[in-house]
Amino acid sequence: MLKDITIGQYIYGSSPIHRMDPMLKLIFVIAYVVLLFSASTTAGIVGAVAFSLIIYKISGIPIKLIAKSLKPIVPVVVFTAVINMFFIPGDPLITIWKLTISRQGLFYAVILSFRITCLISASSLLTYTTSPIQLTDAIERLLSPLKKLKMPVHELAMMMSIALRFIPSLIEETDKIMSAQKSRGASLDSGKLREKVKALVPVLVPLFVSAFRRADELALAMECRCYRGGEGRTRLHESHFSSVDAFGTAVLVLMFGYVIATNCLFEAVI
């Protein structure tokens, strides 16, 4: 049952989106979010939404998965949309008791829902097409200017990758310990809350012991291989600015141009 949990949600593939430099991808997602919120005309918003649909199409990630990643945020979207609908002043459309829905409010609510949806789907596309290790690598490179300020950037990234790497191992371990204790008659899923918490002890203690043991062994193994932090360390995968990256940058710059142009040419809706 615990095995069904998938963390990171990386989906293997070889599309141009997968091949793009992970750091660039990270920057693009941030840029795209800026773009989404700076587009203030209908044409701009429609363009931004279409853009994310096209990128999904190119990445080869099944559309079904967007729905999956959007599911948890539906309440948030609905809540913000409803609040905005009532609180943006403008030409009144409907009045219920003391609350008024204005034309602008309704419009804003719709656009906001689109913005949040696109924001979530763009960032989940990042995790769908970038492995956790690539992602931590990207974060490390992105933050590397902070090294000048004595921030232990490499160490932070290393901690993140180790944590991510051990999630599946620990899940497996938990599964095994749970089975072993169930074989000794532990009932892990019945009883009152108090009993349930007490029943966790036989699982948690061995799990902690084994996590510490693993940490110890890993530290020893790293030391045996002369690991001593990020100083002067070279990488296995050097990143090169490839044609995919160049094309991606060009597309994003064009998108920005399009949004700025629509913002100047058309009347702002919000």
Next chain:
Amino acid sequence: MSAVLRAENISYTYNPGIPGSKPAVDGVSLEIGEGEFIAVIGHTGSGKSTLIQHFNGLLRPQKGRVLFDGQDIWAKGYDLRALRFGVGLVFQYPEYQLFEETVYKDIAFGPTNMSLSEQEIHRRVLDAAGFVGAGQYLDSSPFELSGGEKRRVAIAGVLAMEPRVLILDEPAAGLDPRGKKAAFELIKNYHESKGATVIVVSHSMEDVAEYAKRVIVINRGQVFCDGSVPEVFKRARELSDIGLSIPAVTSILLRLKEGCPELNASCYDITSAADAIAAVMKERGAALC
């Protein structure tokens, strides 16, 4: 001999539906008689561990039935916990399941879950600890013990439930030859003194040949062969073809047999191998030097 455990055509696939997933157990039917000492042999990934987890209800077969004392364990209203007290399963590397402050408390965990009386728990803990030779460190913390001691304490934790069927998954994994022998001796003692049914899972035939009466070889989730130790060892060549290591003695005899076909090559210990070679030499009239 009546069947205490019976598997009827069971199949199990991890992550069904994902492309490329093959059944770990594929249509296995087995009958385990009361009081048998059985070795289940198969190489890594052959499905032997998956198979035994069906025997105490940790895994539910996707096809087929598992019967304990003639009752379907997945029938409605069947008490799985009671089954687990009757069929004790010792996992691979059981020392990682220790959690209590003292060895005594850890061994008592199983019997306490059975809601036995205070005296009965006490008796069983002492009994089980005596079996595995852990009597002298009942009051120490299990985490202070050495690897081999921890292993024995963990086995005692299952023995203390006094299961009628004891299943052990690679009980000797990672132990030195002496520790291995000690582990198998204590399993044998439990088998003989309590008249319990014992199933030992292993990837090495050499380890179990001396103790088991019946050997079940599992390959690719199916029963490859099932019979007494000599019966199975007659097929030593096929066994090494499916990637199992056969005892060194047997493989030497097999090589010798190429030169003299009348040699009985199904031996697995040095004494009987020597006898077999002597018999051939006598027949041929060669001098025994």
